Amino acid sequence: MSIRRWLPVIAALPVLVILIGLGNWQVRRLHWKTDLLASIAAAEAGPPAPLDAAARPFAKVAAAGRFDYDREAMLGVELRGTTLGTHLVTPLLRDGAPPLLVDRGWVPMERTRPVARPEGRVEVTGFVRPADERDWNSPKDDPAGRRFYVFDPAAIGRALDLPPPMPFGLVALAPPGAPVDALPAAPRHLPRPDNPHLGYAITWYGLAVSLVGVLGAFLWRRKASP
Numbered sequence: 001m002s003i004r005r006w007l008p009v010i011a012a013l014p015v016l017v018i019l020i021g022l023g024n025w026q027v028r029r030l031h032w033k034t035d036l037l038a039s040i041a042a043a044e045a046g047p048p049a050p051l052d053a054a055a056r057p058f059a060k061v062a063a064a065g066r067f068d069y070d071r072e073a074m075l076g077v078e079l080r081g082t083t084l085g086t087h088l089v090t091p092l093l094r095d096g097a098p099p100l101l102v103d104r105g106w107v108p109m110e111r112t113r114p115v116a117r118p119e120g121r122v123e124v125t126g127f128v129r130p131a132d133e134r135d136w137n138s139p140k141d142d143p144a145g146r147r148f149y150v151f152d153p154a155a156i157g158r159a160l161d162l163p164p165p166m167p168f169g170l171v172a173l174a175p176p177g178a179p180v181d182a183l184p185a186a187p188r189h190l191p192r193p194d195n196p197h198l199g200y201a202i203t204w205y206g207l208a209v210s211l212v213g214v215l216g217a218f219l220w221r222r223k224a225s226p
Contacts, residue, residue, distance in 0.1 A: 009215060016211050023204035030197035037192060044190045048125045051100070055168065057130045058191055063170060064123045065094035067102070071160040073146040075103060080185075083108045088115070088184045089148070091162055092124060092170070099165040101153050103129065104172050105184030115183045126172040127190050 040058075048062035055061055067090045074086040085108040092100040102124055107115055132138075132151045139149035143159035157165040174186040 008218060012211060012215055016208055016215075019204050019208035019211065023201050023208065026197045026201035026204060030195070030201060033193065033195045033197055037195060040190050040192055051128075051170070053166070055128045057168070058127050060125070060127055060173075060190060061170070062123055062125045063092060063094065063100055063102075064121060065092040065097075065100065066121055067091070067117065068093050068099075069117050071162065073148055073156060073160060075148050075151060077149075078106055080106065085109055086147075089156065089169070091157075091160060091165070092122075099157065099162050101156060101165050101169040102126070102172055103169055105174070105186035107184050111183070113181075113183055124170060124172050125175075126170045126186075129169040129171045131168060 043060045046060075048060045049055075051061040051063040069090060071091050073089045075089045076087055078085055078087065085106050088104045088107050090102050090104050092102045094100060103126075129151065131153055134150055134152065141148045141150060141152075141155065141159075143155070146159065148156055148159075151169060153165045153167055153169055157163070172184075172186050173190075174182070174188045178186075178188075
């Protein structure tokens, strides 16, 4: 009979351990994400590294070559405000190196303003974009129409009749001083992941404190009852 009266406490203790463990895990994630954001900020403030085959995803790099505008493609669909648009992907042809697919930025589907297309040799600064993974839910590409919804450099390269491109892409950053309404509309900063882990940690620790309060109330009532 006595053991049965203690069953709620015995059942609650593992839950309390789990809640505290989840809170500790979120604190560790908070420190990791804070360090990551600091490294991204430092990379953004510094000069880009030369592009090489071992470039890390989202690293700030620079690549030089010549854009092949005859083989541009569109990637995805994105609504900005009330305007439907897409991302303009242009092969960057490099001497002695595989082509590099460059996401030059967002453009509206119906273009009422000209899109910048610099001629000759250019140097592009941006961040490395890894290839997307296809699954059963991936939308179907339109290779003939040069419309792609999954960033698969090998498949895009074949559709554009390119030599095998680099296995990743480059998302171009807008050059300093570029007009805000320039097309393509390229990002001006490196991508930064969300950092919600402090809120998650407070939630888990709060639940643990609440559970301790419930257990305390249960034990007090048990002690006070005859």
